[in-house]
Amino acid sequence: MARSDAPSPPVSWGRSRISTACTLDCPDSCSLQVTVERGRIVRIEGSHDAPSTAGYICGKVRRFDRRVYSAERILYPMRRKGPRGHAAFDQISWEEALDLIVERIEEARTRYGAESILPYYYGGSNGLLTNELDDARFFRRLGASRLARTICAAPTGAAAAAMYGRMPGVAYEDYAHARLIVVWGCNASASGIHLVSHIKAAQNAGAKLVVVDPRRTPLARMADLHLPVRPGTDLPVALAVINDLFERGRADLGFLHAHADGVDELRQAAAEWTIERAAQESGLDPAALGTFAEWYGTIAPAVVRCGWGQERNRNGGGSSLAILALPAVGGKFGVRGGGYTMSNSAAWGIAQEALVDEPSPSTRIVNMNELGRALTEFDNPPVTVLFVYNSNPLSTAPDQNRVREGLMRDDLFTIVHEQVMTDTAVYADLVLPATTFLEHYDIARGYGAYHLQVVQPVIAPVGEAKSNRDLFHELSVRFGFAEPDDAGEAGALIEAAAKLPDGLGTALLQGQRPDPPKGRFPVQFVDVRPGTADGRIKLFPAGLTRDGSSPYRYRPNPGSDTYPLSLISPASPHTISSTLGELRPTIVKLKIHPDDAAARSIADGDPIRVYNELGEVHCEASVTPEVRPGTVALPKGLWARSTFNGSTANALVPQTLSDIAGGACFNDARVQVELKGRH
Numbered sequence: 001m002a003r004s005d006a007p008s009p010p011v012s013w014g015r016s017r018i019s020t021a022c023t024l025d026c027p028d029s030c031s032l033q034v035t036v037e038r039g040r041i042v043r044i045e046g047s048h049d050a051p052s053t054a055g056y057i058c059g060k061v062r063r064f065d066r067r068v069y070s071a072e073r074i075l076y077p078m079r080r081k082g083p084r085g086h087a088a089f090d091q092i093s094w095e096e097a098l099d100l101i102v103e104r105i106e107e108a109r110t111r112y113g114a115e116s117i118l119p120y121y122y123g124g125s126n127g128l129l130t131n132e133l134d135d136a137r138f139f140r141r142l143g144a145s146r147l148a149r150t151i152c153a154a155p156t157g158a159a160a161a162a163m164y165g166r167m168p169g170v171a172y173e174d175y176a177h178a179r180l181i182v183v184w185g186c187n188a189s190a191s192g193i194h195l196v197s198h199i200k201a202a203q204n205a206g207a208k209l210v211v212v213d214p215r216r217t218p219l220a221r222m223a224d225l226h227l228p229v230r231p232g233t234d235l236p237v238a239l240a241v242i243n244d245l246f247e248r249g250r251a252d253l254g255f256l257h258a259h260a261d262g263v264d265e266l267r268q269a270a271a272e273w274t275i276e277r278a279a280q281e282s283g284l285d286p287a288a289l290g291t292f293a294e295w296y297g298t299i300a301p302a303v304v305r306c307g308w309g310q311e312r313n314r315n316g317g318g319s320s321l322a323i324l325a326l327p328a329v330g331g332k333f334g335v336r337g338g339g340y341t342m343s344n345s346a347a348w349g350i351a352q353e354a355l356v357d358e359p360s361p362s363t364r365i366v367n368m369n370e371l372g373r374a375l376t377e378f379d380n381p382p383v384t385v386l387f388v389y390n391s392n393p394l395s396t397a398p399d400q401n402r403v404r405e406g407l408m409r410d411d412l413f414t415i416v417h418e419q420v421m422t423d424t425a426v427y428a429d430l431v432l433p434a435t436t437f438l439e440h441y442d443i444a445r446g447y448g449a450y451h452l453q454v455v456q457p458v459i460a461p462v463g464e465a466k467s468n469r470d471l472f473h474e475l476s477v478r479f480g481f482a483e484p485d486d487a488g489e490a491g492a493l494i495e496a497a498a499k500l501p502d503g504l505g506t507a508l509l510q511g512q513r514p515d516p517p518k519g520r521f522p523v524q525f526v527d528v529r530p531g532t533a534d535g536r537i538k539l540f541p542a543g544l545t546r547d548g549s550s551p552y553r554y555r556p557n558p559g560s561d562t563y564p565l566s567l568i569s570p571a572s573p574h575t576i577s578s579t580l581g582e583l584r585p586t587i588v589k590l591k592i593h594p595d596d597a598a599a600r601s602i603a604d605g606d607p608i609r610v611y612n613e614l615g616e617v618h619c620e621a622s623v624t625p626e627v628r629p630g631t632v633a634l635p636k637g638l639w640a641r642s643t644f645n646g647s648t649a650n651a652l653v654p655q656t657l658s659d660i661a662g663g664a665c666f667n668d669a670r671v672q673v674e675l676k677g678r679h
């Protein structure tokens, strides 16, 4: 269906203020007020529609118009001319583009079978309608290879599902009731700003704050206790606290008996980690770790905000399990402000699978963290058509040089559906223009804040941009998988809403912002209970590790003399993953501790080379005690333009997988750093 047949978005030629919601990959899921003048966005503000937004939003989305109207915006379909990666393209029509896709997919199917087609996508800035819906139906009908969506939240998700059956967590607002707040592997000041004011308010009311993070984050600076762990050593640290709780008789044995299985196995696994041994392994002061155990054993209500920093590691699954086990062992559930917060996306009881309504074929599964390997090594069949959308893998996947090598293959046909000319799009054979969340319909489901909201276009699509829904629907029609329809995106919204459980869809379509079935402020073990098969906590879940070993087995990273420094690359306040990275043209600075810098004669601002056996990044040094000695940090989501040599942190990240769920090991790289001559 041509875009012009779609129901027209609420575009007014005067000045209007339109309510919508942010779908960027951020836990806060803010409600927005967008001011549009003559069909152009002039202001984006937070509203009070979703109470947790409280009328303010981050700087990234306040200025999202810079992406919408960017000079780098992809305005029409384009076909590569000249060599790959040279960013030279010819404009073509949508008809020609769709014909070309059909031709290349049919060719791949005939020659190698449909498994040679690989869709590559993640959360982009997508809600329920623009991710794993029409796209999923299309690739399933095609019989394409399936993508294991593991680049984020796979270990934490698997851990939370196995232990608590994805029980919804403590609401940000309820942090006010906590007397002890533990922020573990989470830099909320960048990655979900609305939590911060609740933490500050609780502190002002006398709550203690503990932050476990290799970096002195803004929250760590405010904390009563900062535990600057070595990356990847959270498992011993959490187990030592658990061991201490048992040893000092502070474990809530009554609660454990009533609600948990695997208590003895967990206790045994923890027994080897005394405070001293764990402190030694994690590079902490034993007294500080002892204080943490003491506070956690004696203060209530206590809440743990478990983030994602610790999961991006070979020990990511075990660490997350051990952190999540703390409130059970400590008996912290059952009171407002006690328990844990992880992802809250399951609170709605919405199964995306039920929306897709198309059986999944049992085709090859490709772990997205091994894209480099898939593109360069797989031969049965090889990947010959790569269809990228909602993702920018050259910037965000591990082992950047291997991914680039794959994208350079002569026999690979790469399609990229994108908003702006990303580093990945530059390597495409066919580039297709995509709408932003301000130009299409969607349903935003928060994974931190408890909000489900309708997203509506505030302006018409820029240029010839199409939404994911329209693109995959039109392709489905061409392949005979779907009937043409007139309902367009708005029709798809209504259709999906009708499939939502508990009357959520009706409420949404009536313009309401419904609460999740168990309310917006659930108290764990009062309002919500474990979603495991028998409703009990599984403290020692079986079958999680690939090699069948204990879920709490610790795997030290042996490191090496050649590459002695740990590299982490967490979220930056300027981008969401790589989204908006185009607006960061300045050369990035590697954060390095003064001791590590002095040992290498590196001064603040010096040009440096960060390298290992996989690649090298040429940038500048920021010498700062913000990172612990032995650890260096680059932001995630950088584009090639942010370094001197076009490589970013991901060029140094191996394709190794975490202990459970095949997660990425972004914070498990080892590197060396040296001074470089001036450029």
Ligand SMILES: Nc1nc2c(c(=O)[nH]1)N[C@H]1C(S)=C(S)[C@@H](COP(=O)(O)OP(=O)(O)OC[C@H]3O[C@@H](n4cnc5c(=O)[nH]c(N)nc54)[C@H](O)[C@@H]3O)O[C@H]1N2
Binding pocket: 025, 026, 027, 152, 153, 184, 185, 186, 187, 188, 190, 191, 192, 212, 213, 214, 215, 217, 229, 230, 231, 232, 233, 234, 306, 307, 308, 309, 310, 313, 568, 569, 570, 571, 572, 573, 574, 575, 576, 577, 578, 636, 637, 667
């Ligand atoms: N501004 C902004 N917001 C974002 C994003 C973004 O890119 N930018 N990304 C969004 C997405 S996709 C996600 S998944 C979330 C992630 O949000 P967060 O949970 O905050 O995750 P990260 O920023 O990856 O890492 C959090 C912290 O973990 C620390 N860390 C690194 N390694 C370790 C370790 O081994 N142990 C411990 N204890 N800490 C460690 C880092 O120093 C960092 O401060 O944020 C979302 N929000």
Ligand SMILES: Nc1nc2c(c(=O)[nH]1)N[C@H]1C(S)=C(S)[C@@H](COP(=O)(O)OP(=O)(O)OC[C@H]3O[C@@H](n4cnc5c(=O)[nH]c(N)nc54)[C@H](O)[C@@H]3O)O[C@H]1N2
Binding pocket: 025, 121, 122, 123, 124, 125, 126, 130, 151, 152, 153, 312, 388, 389, 390, 391, 392, 393, 395, 396, 397, 417, 418, 419, 420, 422, 434, 435, 436, 437, 467, 468, 569, 570, 571, 576, 577, 578, 579, 635, 636, 637, 649, 650, 653, 666
């Ligand atoms: N070094 C390092 N790398 C990391 C991480 C890390 O901690 N360190 N974190 C990882 C994490 S947590 C995540 S979640 C991943 C995210 O990695 P990606 O999935 O690559 O996410 P983004 O970088 O945000 O890229 C999303 C792209 O989708 C596009 N997009 C948005 N909406 C739409 C749409 O409706 N249609 C289409 N076709 N395109 C759209 C955007 O323009 C953007 O370019 O990155 C991972 N990469």
Ligand code: SF4
Binding pocket: 022, 023, 024, 026, 027, 028, 029, 030, 057, 058, 059, 060, 061, 062, 192, 193, 194, 576
């Ligand atoms: S990115 Fe996060 S903080 Fe910023 S507007 Fe979106 S939901 Fe809110």
Ligand SMILES: [Mo]
Binding pocket: 025, 151, 152, 153
């Ligand atoms: Mo993520």
